[in-house]
Amino acid sequence: MRSARAETMQAQDALVDEIRRLKATKNAVILAHNYERPEIQDIADYLGDSLGLSRQAATTEADVIVFCGVHFMAETASIIAQDKTVLIPDLEAGCSLAESITHAQLVAWKAEHPGATVVSYVNTSAAIKAESDYCVTSSNAVDVVNAIPADEKILFLPDRFLGTYVEMKTGRKLEIWPGACHVHEKIGDMNLAAKQREYPDAEVLIHPECGCSTACMMNSAMSFDCKDARIHSTSGMLTRAQASEAQEFVVATETGILHRMRKENPGKTFHPASEASVCEYMKMTTLTKLRDALAHDQYEVRVDPAMAEAARRPIDRMLAIG
Incomplete structure (x- = not known):
């Protein structure tokens, strides 16, 4: 049977x-x-x-x-x-992040900053994109912002953590919308501290949508040690996992990416920063x-x-x- x-x-x-x-x-x-x-x-x-x-x-x-x-x-x-x-x-x-700003809110925000350049994360609706000057993803946001003339005011939306990451990487002062992904937002330094204690030899990969990415870049007082942490987009994480000499990783993003990481790197071990980091959508x-x-x-x-x-x-x- x-x-x-x-x-x-x-x-x-x-x-x-x-x-x-x-x-x-x-x-x-x-x-x-x-x-x-x-x-x-x-x-x-x-x-x-x-x-x-x-x-x-x-x-x-x-x-x-x-x-x-x-x-x-x-x-x-x-x-x-x-x-x-x-x-x-x-x-x-x-998508909770895409839903964190409406068309009416963006129109009103633009009216408060006439002439500003609008940079929208691709995680937005078509209506938001239609009101934007540039789209970005987590893998190219820094390059796009660097390509915009330095004298232009930039409205960056909707992810506040990615916006702060871009601000720190480029040195540009941005106006940042206070949105967030409900999955990445919940991955904090306490999660990483627990995983570091559990897997002390692991390299830590952090997505810039995570709140802990900003704290790590600022070297703020945190529960985990940033010295072995690297901040990457999802594609950047995949590239780093293959290129790194590390044999073990703690990954701070949605857990779905672990399947691909394990397939592409059969000799390496990957752990989620939080097992609860699952996007139901x-x-x-x-x-x-x-x-x-x-x-x-x-x-x-x-x-x-x-x-x-x-x-x-x-x-x-x-x-x-x-």
């Missing part, structure tokens, strides 16, 4: 085969973020961070883009690839929902052409800089 695990694996394999068949039939490409479930990462044609996924959406020759991520990412793909059909497996996959996509999206062309995310034209400008500027 077969075990329940064997039956589950057989059912999963059948879903994977069906997804691949549907993908070929519809000339579709599957894009997935590093924080998605392991089985979603494994079936993706391209796995990456927000910048890498944006680049793939801009260059794909597929007719259909199935975006395994959160809603603003599918919107970004629609903005970049207006001639493509963009599907998201679950319409409820939102990123985990909403399942193989069944992905199959249904392809089978029934659901759920389409399409940005209005006029808004897409306005939102495309800051994205193109971001992609041109790096």
Whole structure:
């Protein structure tokens, strides 16, 4: 008699085969973020961070883009690839950071600072992007801000921790919106201190959206020792994990990235800074929902052409800089 695990694996394999068949039939490409479930990462044609996924959406020759991520990412793909059909497996996959600023709030903020340059994290809605001058990701925010003339006032939104990180790296004084990711915000120095005691030889990798990243850069009084800590975007963490001579790492970001790190570095060990650092929105996509999206062309995310034209400008500027 077969075990329940064997039956589950057989059912999963059948879903994977069906997804691949549907993908070929519809000339579709599957894009997935590093924080998605392991089985979603494994079936993706391209796995990456927000910048890498944006680049793939801009260059794909597929007719259909199935975006395994959160809603603003599918919107970004629609903005970049207006001639493509963009599907998201679950319409409820939102983002607490993107929702931390509304269009009306940004318009009012801009009115308080006439003539200011608006730099928006890619983790924002299409409406916010349409009001922006530049988009950034955590991997290129410093480069983008450095490319803006020094005499221009910058409104940076919506993540306050990334904004402070960029401010400290560039030496520029920014006006920073007080938003945050509910997952990264909760990763504090107490988490890292406990992990350092547990794994004293581990190198610590910290995402700049974490509050502890700012404290670490300022060498503030903290519970953990910063000397072995490095601050990187998700793509930067992956690169560092491969390049470092360290054999053990504590990773301060959403736990989904650990699956890819372990696959790419089989001889190394990775520990989450906090086991609770799980984005429930990123985990909403399942193989069944992905199959249904392809089978029934659901759920389409399409940005209005006029808004897409306005939102495309800051994205193109971001992609041109790096």
